[in-house]
Amino acid sequence: MLKKYFKVWLIFAINSFQTQLNLRWTMLVFLIGKMIRFAMFAFFVFILLSNTKALAGYNLNETLLFYLSFNLVDMLSQLIFREVYRFRYAVVTGTFDFYLIKPYNPLFRALTSGPDLIDLVTLVPLLGAIVYLFNQLPQITALSIFVYIFLIFTALIIATSFHILVLSLAILTTEIDSAILMYRDIAGMGRFPVDIYKEPFRSVLTFLIPVGIMMSFPVKAVLGILSVTNIAYSLIFSITLFYFSLLVWNFALRRYSSASS
Amino acid sequence: MLLSLSIGKYWAIFKVSWENGLVYRVNFLVWRIRSILGLLLVYFIWWTTFQNQDEVFGYSRASMLTYIMVAAIIRAVILSSRVMDVSTHINEGYVVNFLVKPLNFISFYFARDLADKLMNIALVIVEILLLVLVLKPPLVFQTDPLILSFVALAIILGIVLYFLFAFIVSLLAFWLENTWGSFFLVFVFLESLGGGIFPIDILPKTIANILLATPFPYFIYFPSKIYTGTMEYSQIIQGFIVLSIWLFGLWLVAQRVLSAGLKKYTAFGY
Numbered sequence: 001m002l003k004k005y006f007k008v009w010l011i012f013a014i015n016s017f018q019t020q021l022n023l024r025w026t027m028l029v030f031l032i033g034k035m036i037r038f039a040m041f042a043f044f045v046f047i048l049l050s051n052t053k054a055l056a057g058y059n060l061n062e063t064l065l066f067y068l069s070f071n072l073v074d075m076l077s078q079l080i081f082r083e084v085y086r087f088r089y090a091v092v093t094g095t096f097d098f099y100l101i102k103p104y105n106p107l108f109r110a111l112t113s114g115p116d117l118i119d120l121v122t123l124v125p126l127l128g129a130i131v132y133l134f135n136q137l138p139q140i141t142a143l144s145i146f147v148y149i150f151l152i153f154t155a156l157i158i159a160t161s162f163h164i165l166v167l168s169l170a171i172l173t174t175e176i177d178s179a180i181l182m183y184r185d186i187a188g189m190g191r192f193p194v195d196i197y198k199e200p201f202r203s204v205l206t207f208l209i210p211v212g213i214m215m216s217f218p219v220k221a222v223l224g225i226l227s228v229t230n231i232a233y234s235l236i237f238s239i240t241l242f243y244f245s246l247l248v249w250n251f252a253l254r255r256y257s258s259a260s261s
Numbered sequence: 262m263l264l265s266l267s268i269g270k271y272w273a274i275f276k277v278s279w280e281n282g283l284v285y286r287v288n289f290l291v292w293r294i295r296s297i298l299g300l301l302l303v304y305f306i307w308w309t310t311f312q313n314q315d316e317v318f319g320y321s322r323a324s325m326l327t328y329i330m331v332a333a334i335i336r337a338v339i340l341s342s343r344v345m346d347v348s349t350h351i352n353e354g355y356v357v358n359f360l361v362k363p364l365n366f367i368s369f370y371f372a373r374d375l376a377d378k379l380m381n382i383a384l385v386i387v388e389i390l391l392l393v394l395v396l397k398p399p400l401v402f403q404t405d406p407l408i409l410s411f412v413a414l415a416i417i418l419g420i421v422l423y424f425l426f427a428f429i430v431s432l433l434a435f436w437l438e439n440t441w442g443s444f445f446l447v448f449v450f451l452e453s454l455g456g457g458i459f460p461i462d463i464l465p466k467t468i469a470n471i472l473l474a475t476p477f478p479y480f481i482y483f484p485s486k487i488y489t490g491t492m493e494y495s496q497i498i499q500g501f502i503v504l505s506i507w508l509f510g511l512w513l514v515a516q517r518v519l520s521a522g523l524k525k526y527t528a529f530g531y
Contacts, residue, residue: 029442033449040453047463048310052317056309178291185298192302196309198396201301 008104012113016082020117031118038122041191042067056195062223065133066193070215071126073152074187075119077159083114084163085180087170096171097258107249110167111160137222144222147231151218157238158214159187161245168245168252190215213237270364271372278343278376293384297392300333303458304396318463323399324489328460330389330400332485336457337385339419339480343373347431348440357528366519367428374424403488411497415484418504423480425511432515435522456482473500476507 020027045067049060058066087110090096099106134140166179186209189197194205194212206212213234220226282289307329311322320328347370350356359366393400403409430447434440452458454477461469461482472478483500486492492500 023439026439026442029446033442033446036446037449037453040449041458044453044459047465048306048459051463052310052314054313055306056312178288181295182291182298185295189298189302192306196305197301198305198308201305 005104005108008108009112012109013115016114017117027118031121034118034122038071038126056193058193058195061133061136062219063192065130065137065222066216066219067191068126068130068133069152069219070187070191072123072130073155073159073190073214074184075123075126076152076156077163079116079119079123081111081160081163082116082119083109084111084166086114087167088174091170091256092174094258096256106253107164107167111163134222139224140222141224144224147221147226148218151221151231151234154234154238155214155218157242158210161238161241164242164245164249168248171252171256187211187214193219210237210241271368274369274372275376278373279380282377282380289380293381293388296333296337296385297388300329300392303333304329304392304398306458308396308398318460320460320463320491323401324491325460326398327401328485328489330393330398331488332457332481334382334385334389335416335419335484336455336481337381338378338416339423340451341377341381342423342427343377344370344424344427345431345444346370346373347428348434348444351432351434351522351526352438354528356523356526360523360528367515370428371424374420378420401489403490405490408487408490412484412488415479415487415501415504418501418508419480419484422476422504422508422511425508425515426476429511429515429518432518432522435518435525450477451480454478455480456485460486462486474503476511479504479507 042064045063046060049055049063053059055063087096090099090110096106096110099109102109134145162183163180166183169179189205190211194202194216197205202212206216217226217230217234221231304326307325310317311325315321317325358364359369403412427444427447430443431440433443437443454461454472454475456478461472461478464472479500483504487497487500
């Protein structure tokens with residue numbers, strides 16, 4: 001079963017990369033733009049922390065690690081779920097009908113059939129930078145790295161859930177662009193540790209809108225300042241949200257009326 | 262008579278654009294919420310920075326938070342624009358309409374832009390007032406009429422500068438099938454170097470001076486910085502000179518590119 005899905009995904013991925021490579025210059029400009037944006041913000045963090053020494057109690061390397069981990073979760077979600085951005089078109093034109101008659105789960109197709117090549121390329125230097133910063137942390141242990149990877153995984157489950165909710169919204173309302181952009185802006189608030197926010201914003205961003213769980217918890221774990229309770233909370237929250245998103249997806253699917261003629 | 266007819270045309274376009282904006286209320290509301298989320302991140306970065314110190318990069322807490330709030334308003338005024346539609350209109354052939362109608366291509370899009378800006382101004386002021394009530398930041402209220410006049414002039418020129426800049430990028434659609442990459446690059450530079458996240462003068466002097474020779478700081482940084490009252494008159498005058506040179510240069514480029522694009526353009530279809 002998994003093998004079959006992997007094979008299908010591989011075909012989708014190759015097709016998607018070939019399509020993107022047709023627009024080589026546009027791809028190149030996007031790649032340069034993404035790298036400049038990433039470097040500029042990192043440079044801003046560097047300038048800021050060089051002058052102030054600490055931000056919300058975190059030094060330069062720690063703050064950069066928060067920024068890089070945010071980018072890791074963000075890029076991974078975009079790499080895997082880029083197709084979500086195109087789902088509205090499938091719904092309003094009735095192309096989604098074809099998803100439903102194929103011998104695989106329509107959610108799988110709607111979520112993962114258009115991986116983004118640019119994010120795959122930018123992932124390599126990003127991972128290198130994270131490993132470099134790990135080496136700079138005196139308190140790092142094998143266990144803390146394991147917990148970091150585990151929490152990045154839970155962050156991806158939360159990201160998956162949000163993308164499923166966005167897809168469901170597209171079926172129910174045929175509107176998606178605003179919802180996905182709003183998700184990205186909310187997630188973007190996790191570029192810095194949630195500790196920078198004043199209460200009640202901090203609690204809302206940590207526990208209600210799970211930006212803190214997704215973006216800040218992994219780094220806090222690697223720094224050794226995240227409690228076991230919060231790790232457990234992260235796991236329970238991500239599984240519950242994922243289950244809820246599947247319920248909403250099934251609900252939306254039952255209300256889908258084909259738009260095709 | 263001729264002038265009033267001409268203004269009447271663009272006034273009608275302004276009104277239609279305004280009403281059009283009101284039709285897509287949800288999109289507009291989401292755009293505003295997204296702006297608030299962006300502002301909250303920037304605000305709290307600086308709010309936290311000043312938790313343990315009174316002065317950073319030569320800015321007091323009040324002057325930096327004032328800069329951030331004013332920059333948010335100016336960002337909404339200058340960057341809210343429909344000029345990117347030009348590239349879609351070129352790619353989809355809609356541009357043919359301008360060849361047969363008594364409309365000036367540039368004025369048409371500028372009138373649409375102004376309607377969009379007015380709508381954004383109205384909402385951003387309400388948003389900032391609400392945020393000020395909730396966050397209660399220490400703010401500097403500028404009362405010097407001369408400085409306020411400079412701010413108003415910098416905003417007006419910034420609006421025109423941004424329009425011309427985005428217009429030229431949109432015109433690339435005459436030659437390119439897809440201009441989204443170019444727009445993305447422009448937005449990246451605007452976000453990073455426009456002064457919306459941090460004032461340009463916190464950067465090392467050489468980098469700041471190089472940036473001040475580019476058009477980017479004149480969209481957000483320049484008017485916001487003037488408002489804080491921490492800019493010397495000589496720097497303000499120097500800024501206006503650079504801004505005027507860019508305006509003049511971009512105006513010439515826009516005319517040339519438009520003319521070359523229309524000559525190259527081939528209409529086909531129905």
